[in-house]
Amino acid sequence: MSTDETAEAMAKAVTALVPALTERLSRHGLAEIEVRQGDLRVRVVAPGPTGGSAAAGGSVEVTVTTSDVGVTPVEGTTATLDPVRSPAVGHFVYADGLGPGLSVSAGTEIGFVEMLGIRHEVRAAADGVVRHLVAESGEPVEYGQLLVEIDRTPAG
């Protein structure tokens, strides 16, 4: 892909995706959202304490990257995203202090799902960095629902 074509593709992606992603971000109260379209990655980060820009008017931070032309080097492009899923049907609550950017090791408590008064612990499966908080604290979740994504620390 030439630089011109890349720029054009990125412009298109931004026009097509950013409004929809921004809307979804605020609707679900997400911290950030990322989609891939071919070689392109579009990442939208909400303003607020958990990350993102402090730009006025609650604007969002948008990062668009391609795999062949690294406009903005996104951290951990070589790392594996490790999904943390709900072990039970109930209400999910995050562990205190959990947020994007936090380093965790295998076994670190992510939170718990309360099912009929019984807490089912949710723990990180591997060492890494918390990337996305997908679920909301207090949210009803189903079995297997994606709660958190962790960037697994590459071995060595």
Added chain:
Amino acid sequence: MFAKILIANRGEIAVRILRTCQELGIPAVVAFSEPDRDSLAVRLSDEAICIGPAEARRSYLNQPALISAALITGCDAVHPGYGFLSEDASFAEACAVHDLVFIGPRAQVIERFASKYAVRRMLAATGLPTVPGSTGIVADLADALAQAEAAGYPVLLKPSAGGGGRGMRLVRSPREMETQLPLARSEARAAFGDDSLYFERWIEDNRHVEVQVLVDSYGNGIHLGERDCSVQRRHQKIVEEAPSPAMDEPARERLRDLAIRSVVAAGYENAGTLEFLLDREGNFYFIEINCRIQVEHPITEALTGIDLVAEQLRIASGERLTLTQEQVQLRGHAFEFRITAEDAHDNFSPQTGVVSELSWPEGPGIRVDTHLFAGYEIPPYYDSLLAKLIVWGEDRGEALARARAALADCRIEGVKTNLPFHRAIVDNAAFVDAEVSTNLLDRVGPAAFVGEPA
């Protein structure tokens, strides 16, 4: 009526229950296990929730997960379907504790009707004939001989601590009783640590006939006629029909009337089915009651025009029966063919696969209850039922003719099924003449019906 119902089941029955909920305008949530995420019930539902992994113990049998799923989705009732937790008194009780209505009999009613032996005694006391046998445990050989003489040979000796057919012995004469009783005793002692035995008369060439009842929580009950489920393989029903072709109308009336009276007298509630053995002489004997909706309920719906799931919902929500016995009209004749993922040409071995092509028969009197769609992958974890073809006609002959044509029009590609068996049995002389007894298939083998694969 309910605000929202959790459907705690899968397959065709989940789709069936969902259909009634949608007709009645009651929102429903389909509870599903991970491999059922793309199932038809989930696709047709407005709301669905994953309750666990494939293993039934952790999903469809997982009581806390189901109750939690009902609560977080705002349901006030749970329909258990058939199988899984449908007759589990502890689940009905757990629902009640969380202010959820279990759509079926209340826990204390299920509990009272749970023990086969106790129920036989209870319903015998309210007027139902039961299989003649020993009065309780046999004391010794002299007692066994005297009691067997009264009940009539052959008899089936059963360990009182046993179950599932283990340690049972067929005794055809007093001579055999003398040799078999000590053997059965030592067998029972070895297997169950308890050598007490009882016996029942063995009814060799029996038919299986069952009566559908509806009883509200105020002691009003009606029957919806009987079904004949004599085409079985290893105690699994394959074809059912209604009314029973083995009984004449006065006999059927007597059976239905006795069944509804005794079950109301015993305090049953909601939909239920009383199962009977019918012998060659036309005597019927009560064997057990099923406290749930049954797989074969559509043939009763075909004859009566009554939606049995809707009636279950109404009764569970505390409504009174609005139908009287006189309003129940049994019209025509109906068959149900259970189409399963079992290879009819390979001793009914279970099959999996992806349904690559699918088409169903259509026309007057035809109904198909199924969860299949083209592209559906049949998971290996659950039972093999794929679809139920229900065919209705004005009389048995018309229903049978329609069934032949309908079975010829069923097309399921990508997975082997028992359709060849169904296509063969509708032309089988014993079936056409209504001469099939429950042990026929196991005696002659299904191969006698389907022959060799082409």
